[in-house]
Amino acid sequence: MYGWKFPLLNHGQIIGLNDSGVETFRNDLIDSLAREIIQNSCDARDEQAEHPVEVHFELLSLPTEKLPGRDRLIQVFQSARLVWAHLPDSCKFFDHALDLIQRPEIPMLKISDYQTTGLTGAREEIFGSWNALVKSSGVSDKPSQAGGSFGIGKNAPFACTRFRTIYYGTKDTDGVTAFQGVAKLVSHEEEGELTQGTGFFGRSERNLPLLEEIHFAEAGVDPLFTRTQTGTDIFIPGFQIELGWEVRIIRSVLEHFFVSIKEGRLVVCVGSTKIDTQNLEMLLHQHVDEENSMLVSSYYQAYKTPVLATGFEEPGDVELYLLSGKELPKRIAMFRSTGMKIQDKRFNAIMPFSGVFIAKGKGLNEFLRKLEPPNHQSWEWSRFSLDTKEQNQAKKRLERMYNWIKNHLRQMEAQEETQTLEVEGMSQFLPDNHDESFLTERQGDGMRTVPTDISVRTVRRQAHGVQIAKEEVSAAQEDLIEDKEQSKDNGQEIEVTGGTGPSGEQDDSDEKGGNDGQDGSNQGSGETSGRKVRKIKSLKKVVVFCVNPMEGIYQLIVMPDVDGVASLSISVVGEDSKGHVPVLEAKIKETGDAIAVAPKGKIGPFWMKSNQNNTLLIRMNNSTRYRLEVTLHAN
Numbered sequence: 001m002y003g004w005k006f007p008l009l010n011h012g013q014i015i016g017l018n019d020s021g022v023e024t025f026r027n028d029l030i031d032s033l034a035r036e037i038i039q040n041s042c043d044a045r046d047e048q049a050e051h052p053v054e055v056h057f058e059l060l061s062l063p064t065e066k067l068p069g070r071d072r073l074i075q076v077f078q079s080a081r082l083v084w085a086h087l088p089d090s091c092k093f094f095d096h097a098l099d100l101i102q103r104p105e106i107p108m109l110k111i112s113d114y115q116t117t118g119l120t121g122a123r124e125e126i127f128g129s130w131n132a133l134v135k136s137s138g139v140s141d142k143p144s145q146a147g148g149s150f151g152i153g154k155n156a157p158f159a160c161t162r163f164r165t166i167y168y169g170t171k172d173t174d175g176v177t178a179f180q181g182v183a184k185l186v187s188h189e190e191e192g193e194l195t196q197g198t199g200f201f202g203r204s205e206r207n208l209p210l211l212e213e214i215h216f217a218e219a220g221v222d223p224l225f226t227r228t229q230t231g232t233d234i235f236i237p238g239f240q241i242e243l244g245w246e247v248r249i250i251r252s253v254l255e256h257f258f259v260s261i262k263e264g265r266l267v268v269c270v271g272s273t274k275i276d277t278q279n280l281e282m283l284l285h286q287h288v289d290e291e292n293s294m295l296v297s298s299y300y301q302a303y304k305t306p307v308l309a310t311g312f313e314e315p316g317d318v319e320l321y322l323l324s325g326k327e328l329p330k331r332i333a334m335f336r337s338t339g340m341k342i343q344d345k346r347f348n349a350i351m352p353f354s355g356v357f358i359a360k361g362k363g364l365n366e367f368l369r370k371l372e373p374p375n376h377q378s379w380e381w382s383r384f385s386l387d388t389k390e391q392n393q394a395k396k397r398l399e400r401m402y403n404w405i406k407n408h409l410r411q412m413e414a415q416e417e418t419q420t421l422e423v424e425g426m427s428q429f430l431p432d433n434h435d436e437s438f439l440t441e442r443q444g445d446g447m448r449t450v451p452t453d454i455s456v457r458t459v460r461r462q463a464h465g466v467q468i469a470k471e472e473v474s475a476a477q478e479d480l481i482e483d484k485e486q487s488k489d490n491g492q493e494i495e496v497t498g499g500t501g502p503s504g505e506q507d508d509s510d511e512k513g514g515n516d517g518q519d520g521s522n523q524g525s526g527e528t529s530g531r532k533v534r535k536i537k538s539l540k541k542v543v544v545f546c547v548n549p550m551e552g553i554y555q556l557i558v559m560p561d562v563d564g565v566a567s568l569s570i571s572v573v574g575e576d577s578k579g580h581v582p583v584l585e586a587k588i589k590e591t592g593d594a595i596a597v598a599p600k601g602k603i604g605p606f607w608m609k610s611n612q613n614n615t616l617l618i619r620m621n622n623s624t625r626y627r628l629e630v631t632l633h634a635n
Contacts, residue, residue, distance in 0.1 A: 002219035004072040004183070005207055006190065006199035014187045015197025017090050021137070021155035022164070022184060024374060029160050030245055032375070034252040036153035037234065039340050039376070041113035042266060044129070046173065046230070049115040052276075056269040057249055059239065062108040064101060066222045067237055068167060068181055069201045074101055076199065080188040090186065097163050100238055109160070109239040114231045119170040122178035122209055134168055134180055134209070135200075152374040158184050162238035167201070169225055169233040179216065179225055180209035246271050250287045255296045258284075259358065260339030262303065295344060298323070298354035299333040308412075312404050317361025320405065322412055328352040332405065334379070337365050343378050345402075349409050350546075350625075357405060367397065410625055414549055534564035536608060536632065544570075544628045552620035555589070556630065557613045567604030567633040570618065572626045581628065582621040589615040602633070 025032035034057075041055045064070055077098050084090035100106055121128015133154050157166050165183040181201030187194050200207040203215065210216055216226055227233050242248070253261075253268045253275055260266035261280050268275045275283055281300070288296050302323035309320040322332075331344045332355035345357075359365050371379040371394065384394035541559035560566070570581045581601040587594050588606070595606045595616065608614045620626070 001204035002202065002210070002215070003204060004069045004076065004181070004199050004201050005204045006076070006183075006185075006188070006195035006197075007207070008190075009187055009194040009196055012196070014194065016087075017084070017093060017164075017186050019155070019158075019184055019197070021152050022158045024152060025156040025159040029240065030242060030248040031252045032156045033160050034249045035256055035340065035376070036156040037111055038253065038257060038266070038268065039338065040133075040153065041116055041232070042260065042338055042340070044113070044116040044118070044232070045265075046115055046117045051115050052265050052267050053116060054114040054267045054269065056110075056112045056114075057246075058110045058112070058271065059241070059246075060108045060110055061105045062224075062237065064103060064106050066224065067101070067106070068219065068221050068225065070101065073163070073165065073183070074098065076183070076185065076188060077101070079190065080186050083188045083194075084186060093162075097238070100162055106237055107239045107241050109236040111157075111234040111236070112231060114229065116231045118172035118176075118227075118230050119168070119178070119232055120172045120174070120176075122170065122172065122176050122211065125206065125208070130170065130178060130209070134182060135207075153376075155184075157234060157236050160240050161236050162240060165237060167225060167235040167237070169227040169235070171227040171230050173230055176211070177227055178209040178211055179221060179227075246273070247287060250275065250283065254280075254284055254288055256341045257339060258296065258300055259303065259335055259341070259356065262300075263339065265339055295329055295331060295333070295354075298328050299356055302354045303356045309408050312361075312401060313364065314361060317359070317364050319358040319360060320355065320408060321357075322353055322355040322408065324351050324353045324412060326352060328354040331355075332357050335359065336368055340376070342368075342372065342376060347402075347406060347409055349413060350549075351413055353409065353412070355405075364401075367394070370394075371398065413625065414623060534562050536560040536562060536564040536566040539632055540611075541613075542630050544630060546625060547617075549625055550623055552584075552623045554618045554620070554628065556616040556618055558608060558616075558630075559613055560608050560610050562610045563608070564610075565605045565607055567602055567606075569631040569633065570601040570603065571629045571631065573629045581626060584619045584621040586616055586618045589617050604633075 025036070038055050041053055045053050067073070077094050081091060081094040081098070084094070117129075119128075119130040119133060122130040124131060158164050163183070164185055165181060167179070167181040169177075169179045171177045179202070183199045183201075184197065185199065186197050189195070202209045202219075210219055210221065216223075225233070225235065249270045250273060253270070257266055257268070258280060261268070261275060262277055264277050273283075284297055284300055302321045305321055305323050307319050308322050310316050310318060312318045330349055330352055331346050333341050334343050334345050335341055335356065335358040337358065337360055359368055367384075368379055370384050371381060373380060373383065379398060381395040381398050382391055385391055539558055539560050541557065544554055544556045547553055547555045556568075556570075558568070570583055572579050572581045580599075583597050583601050583603060585594065586597055586603045595603050597603050603616070603618070
């Protein structure tokens with residue numbers, strides 16, 4: 001016997017239309033379909049083949065009489081419509097399905113791959129890639145360096161059909177030909193009993209696939225569905241045609257698989273358009289829309305540059321490509337060895353850049369594969385294991401990988417910034433004019449621009465020093481707007497937490513100006529000599545930014561509410577903690593007077609004037625670029 005068969009429920013779980021595996025891919029049907037199908041084909045590459053894997057997308061107009069098991073499928077739709085009549089969404093789905101399947105012709109998308117092994121194990125009932133794709137749920141038998149790991153991507157085609165029905169045909173490297181249909185529908189009634197939600201078209205005995213030519217003939221399957229070359233066909237009847245679907249598939253291929261295509265490992269045909277290494281660049285200009293071109297085209301340009309670094313944990317386990325240039329997106333396309341992009345990872349940097357990162361090593365690919373969710377669009381350390389200790393180890397390893405990339409970005413910055421760097425809008429963050437005498441002993445370094453003040457709000461709290469965590473101003477205009485988790489940028493207020501008393505409060509101590517160095521008389525401008533001074537307890541403004549990355553020189557601007565004396569501490573701020581900064585020397589910019597530098601990044605005390613910019617030049621003992629925090633000490 002041949003045809004559709006839905007196993008009986010036997011008092012098991014009733015299945016509705018909202019299948020979680022299918023719903024996973026409904027947000028972007030076409031993009032998900034392209035990603036999952038091509039990834040599966042790349043994973044099934046025949047290592048003996050001399051040519052790249054090919055994947056073809058072809059839209060057909062199928063006479064409905066040729067749809068395998070059409071009459072039986074109509075009966076299933078009608079039965080399901082009656083059982084689920086109390087749910088409007090289910091009724092609507094089956095009404096549309098019944099209307100479409102009874103038309104003379106229906107749209108059907110045929111997806112075929114070549115230079116692959118086909119689906120092996122069709123003669124087996126449990127194991128093999130045939131059963132993993134057609135007869136299993138949540139099962140993946142792929143090796144560690146393959147793209148898929150959950151066995152969930154197989155549901156992407158079901159999200160694209162109005163019948164929730166797919167047909168599979170294959171011919172494997174042993175010459176075994178197989179064909180079977182799968183319908184992910186709902187529990188419905190047959191001969192007075194409820195069925196399971198998933199049914200199969202093929203041999204009714206144990207729901208086995210059609211294997212022999214006689215099976216195809218007796219089941220009435222049209223030769224269109226018989227695979228004649230090694231590889232796999234996927235048929236999506238009732239394909240949900242969307243306006244511009246071909247262009248959307250092309251764009252998805254260009255965005256996610258340009259590495260595989262450029263390396264000559266993959267060719268994709270969408271209708272009459274062929275995407276291969278010869279026309280890849282032309283198609284990037286032709287088909288990538290304005291929004292994506294900022295990323296894909298810039299990634300591709302970076303990927304064409306010589307590889308910058310190849311060893312993260314061991315020689316050759318990664319490849320890193322970086323390109324700097326105006327208006328680049330400050331993102332890196334992250335790939336595993338499969339050649340499919342996993343995510344667009346953003347890294348903070350002063351200079352605009354784009355890049356491509358490819359994990360090549362087997363061990364690293366095994367690790368990263370375990371971090372991916374079912375849609376394979378991120379790396380999440382919490383997915384590595386249920387064990388907390390192993391999760392923390394995975395987190396540290398992933399952070400080391402990202403820090404390795406950041407270090408190479410800093411090295412490229414240090415080389416690039418020997419030239420003038422134009423950062424659009426930075427003048428809004430620079431608080432005072434740079435004259436020609438600026439850093440006279442290192443003339444020519446740094447950046448020249450005309451700054452304006454930023455708005456500042458003072459917030460007072462008890463038992464805290466003045467602190468401000470400010471992103472390097474050079475990167476603030478772009479980085480802080482795009483990354484909401486960073487500090488606020490232009491057009492918003494910077495919070496400065498105050499000390500234990502109100503700003504401008506008169507100090508009752510008998511501190512005098514002198515030569516003991518405690519009131520800043522021999523480090524600042526000397527204005528405090530011989531008179532009583534106030535302790536500065538709050539600041540109206542604090543800005544710190546790098547002016548010479550090669551020399552490790554930063555400029556710090558502070559504005560107190562009152563004239564007085566204070567010391568400042570400079571700290572390095574990390575993602576999860578902060579530490580002491582290695583300050584080598586500090587001086588007042590206007591006068592050149594040196595300011596005392598104590599251990600742990602503390603400078604001063606020194607005299608500051610109220611309601612004006614007090615500018616300091618600070619030099620670190622290395623050229624590493626830091627994110628800095630400034631703390632006020634009134635005593």
